[in-house]
Amino acid sequence: MRRTQKMVFVLLLCLFEIEAEAQKSGLFDSFDCRKHEEFIDPDLLLLAEILALDPIIIPDLPPEEIFPPDTLEDWQSWSYVQNYTFGKDRGGMAMITDLRALHPFFRDRVAELLKICKEKGIELAIVETYRTPAKQFEYKSMGRRYTSSGAGRSKHQYGLAIDVVPIVDSIAVWDNPTLWRKVGVVGEKLGLRWGGRWRKPYDPGHFEWTGGLSTTHLVQGVLPVVPAGELLYPCLDEDLTLLRKYWAEWENSQSSLTRK
Numbered sequence: 001m002r003r004t005q006k007m008v009f010v011l012l013l014c015l016f017e018i019e020a021e022a023q024k025s026g027l028f029d030s031f032d033c034r035k036h037e038e039f040i041d042p043d044l045l046l047l048a049e050i051l052a053l054d055p056i057i058i059p060d061l062p063p064e065e066i067f068p069p070d071t072l073e074d075w076q077s078w079s080y081v082q083n084y085t086f087g088k089d090r091g092g093m094a095m096i097t098d099l100r101a102l103h104p105f106f107r108d109r110v111a112e113l114l115k116i117c118k119e120k121g122i123e124l125a126i127v128e129t130y131r132t133p134a135k136q137f138e139y140k141s142m143g144r145r146y147t148s149s150g151a152g153r154s155k156h157q158y159g160l161a162i163d164v165v166p167i168v169d170s171i172a173v174w175d176n177p178t179l180w181r182k183v184g185v186v187g188e189k190l191g192l193r194w195g196g197r198w199r200k201p202y203d204p205g206h207f208e209w210t211g212g213l214s215t216t217h218l219v220q221g222v223l224p225v226v227p228a229g230e231l232l233y234p235c236l237d238e239d240l241t242l243l244r245k246y247w248a249e250w251e252n253s254q255s256s257l258t259r260k
């Protein structure tokens with residue numbers, strides 16, 4: 001009898017062990033972004049809340065270790081425009097206009113901005129999304145009218161800012177304060193900071209989001225955390241690692257792309 005009791009006890013102990021292992025591996029399993037499967041873990045929601053309390057620093061892993069080679073050249077398909085496309089002198093270097101060049105959370109807010117404005121009958125053109133430090137340097141050298149920020153000091157260099165302009169009858173309208181205010185209100189309701197509030201320089205086409213971080217944070221490599229309660233971005237770290245590679249590729253290739 002005692003022997004049977006002992007065996008049952010050992011068996012129970014084994015079962016507990018297996019159960020604990022299963023829970024552990026489930027919790028720490030890495031989630032494959034490329035797999036098409038629905039996965040909402042209540043623990044992740046909690047984690048998102050905890051993470052939202054502190055900005056995180058994204059580890060600098062080489063993208064080759066995270067992504068297969070066939071996904072590594074997407075930056076070459078980003079859309080861009082040349083100088084005077086929207087009627088203004090913006091320097092000789094091309095301007096990236098692709099939404100994919102932005103931080104994913106900010107990108108989706110911008111998409112909302114464009115959609116809501118369109119519903120209100122205001123068509124917005126994207127003038128510039130991500131901006132390389134080289135392009136920022138070009139603006140800086142063109143004078144204070146263009147920017148007061150040097151290379152690496154603009155939110156554009158972190159995929160956290162965008163410049164837009166309303167298009168009326170196929171023409172970019174830069175100087176209609178009423179129109180700008182309508183656009184600005186929509187952006188601010190989406191939680192974006194609007195350059196139309198600024199005076200030096202007044203920049204009504206500019207919207208940005210930093211999750212409360214300052215430029216100093218950004219320069220140090222800290223990137224903003226998506227607010228808790230928002231749509232989760234489970235692969236944000238990987239997306240940002242890849243984005244940073246793409247940004248660097250753009251910086252390297254900008255002069256040749258500009259000449260095309």
Ligand SMILES: [Zn+2]
Pocket residue numbers: 156161162163203205206207
């Ligand atoms: Zn801007």
